[in-house]
Amino acid sequence: MKVRHTLICFFFLSLQDGNNGLVKAQIYARTEGGDVTVQCSSSPSGSRIILCKEPCKQENNIIETTDDRAHEGRFSIERRNRDVSVTITQLTKSDSGLYQCGSGSSYRPFEIIVVDALLDDSSEETTFYPRSGGNILVGCYFSTTETRKYFCKGRCKENDILVETAAYGAQRGRYSIRYVNGYSSGGFVYVGITQLTSSDSGRYRCGLDKPFSPDSYYSGFNIVVTDAPTTSNPNQAMTSSVPSASTATGSSRPATRAPTGVWLYAVIVVVVVVIVSGLVLMIFCSWRNIKPDGLNTSRTSGGTNTEIALYENCGPVSTCEDSTYQSLHPASRDQDQTYSTLTHTQHA
Numbered sequence: 001m002k003v004r005h006t007l008i009c010f011f012f013l014s015l016q017d018g019n020n021g022l023v024k025a026q027i028y029a030r031t032e033g034g035d036v037t038v039q040c041s042s043s044p045s046g047s048r049i050i051l052c053k054e055p056c057k058q059e060n061n062i063i064e065t066t067d068d069r070a071h072e073g074r075f076s077i078e079r080r081n082r083d084v085s086v087t088i089t090q091l092t093k094s095d096s097g098l099y100q101c102g103s104g105s106s107y108r109p110f111e112i113i114v115v116d117a118l119l120d121d122s123s124e125e126t127t128f129y130p131r132s133g134g135n136i137l138v139g140c141y142f143s144t145t146e147t148r149k150y151f152c153k154g155r156c157k158e159n160d161i162l163v164e165t166a167a168y169g170a171q172r173g174r175y176s177i178r179y180v181n182g183y184s185s186g187g188f189v190y191v192g193i194t195q196l197t198s199s200d201s202g203r204y205r206c207g208l209d210k211p212f213s214p215d216s217y218y219s220g221f222n223i224v225v226t227d228a229p230t231t232s233n234p235n236q237a238m239t240s241s242v243p244s245a246s247t248a249t250g251s252s253r254p255a256t257r258a259p260t261g262v263w264l265y266a267v268i269v270v271v272v273v274v275i276v277s278g279l280v281l282m283i284f285c286s287w288r289n290i291k292p293d294g295l296n297t298s299r300t301s302g303g304t305n306t307e308i309a310l311y312e313n314c315g316p317v318s319t320c321e322d323s324t325y326q327s328l329h330p331a332s333r334d335q336d337q338t339y340s341t342l343t344h345t346q347h348a
Helices: 260-290 330-334
Strands: 013-017 021-031 036-039 049-053 061-065 069-072 075-080 083-088 097-103 106-115 117-119 136-142 149-153 161-165 169-172 175-181 187-193 202-208 217-223 295-299 305-309
Touching: 021 036, 021 117, 036 106, 049 075, 061 069, 061 075, 083 097, 106 136, 117 217, 136 202, 136 217, 149 175, 149 187, 161 169, 161 175, 187 202
Parallel strands: 021 106, 117 136
Antiparallel strands: 013 021, 036 083, 049 061, 049 097, 069 075, 075 083, 097 106, 136 187, 149 161, 149 202, 169 175, 175 187, 202 217, 295 305
């Protein structure tokens, strides 16, 4: 099975209906996101040309103009040498339907079918990933024409048939099938599923003739239904979330984190403060230790330094010697200074 991007996409198909017979409307099958250009009836310059979607009433006119060129969003119409054509770009599935374009009484009907893929009857397969709750529509092209058309899942046993018909279309619940003859030969089998759920994931076949016949023609493909995308608040990452009292144990809610750089700066500042404080304390203690122990110095108004020695209390029998230093007047500093040591012996 191969996805055809050229030959199949440009097939002109004649729409046939089991009840109404041949309807003269060309069908243009395109994949979603593609473009389509349709040739309309000719119209002389200056006359009114219209593009509308069925039912073509005044309010359903997409473009109505007497100019040679006009556009409305993704829709445009152009007249060149009396030949009128319309173009639709960036097709969506909502663009599927019947249209008319042209001038006066010579409107030309056409139909657009927007599908997820157009496949052929080769042996290769492809996989689709639609969203849960969405729809899927696949066109399977066959070069031959058979009476019965079917759509099945899995091994395509009797109970695996989703919908089948010998007419040109049928629907069974969420499943649909439609057959469109080719312009010259062969045709398309369009199969679709609406309101997809995870249980719709699996392997499918669309084919012609009896599903159990050895001469059956089919194309296979796989569907993997994915969860619908959730809407996220772009400001969510900027706010913190505080769990409520009813939050179950073990569950967590996202909260904002302080930037790593802020923590790094804070740690550096703390370390520097600790180091500086330690250095200051060490300097202070060293300064205290340098000052002589047991000696107080005072200065008199006359400029004489008086040193008072502090003594420990000695016991009754002691060899402690009280030493007294004589302080000389500052005027005598230039002279030879003599120190005398007086020894006082304590008696019992």
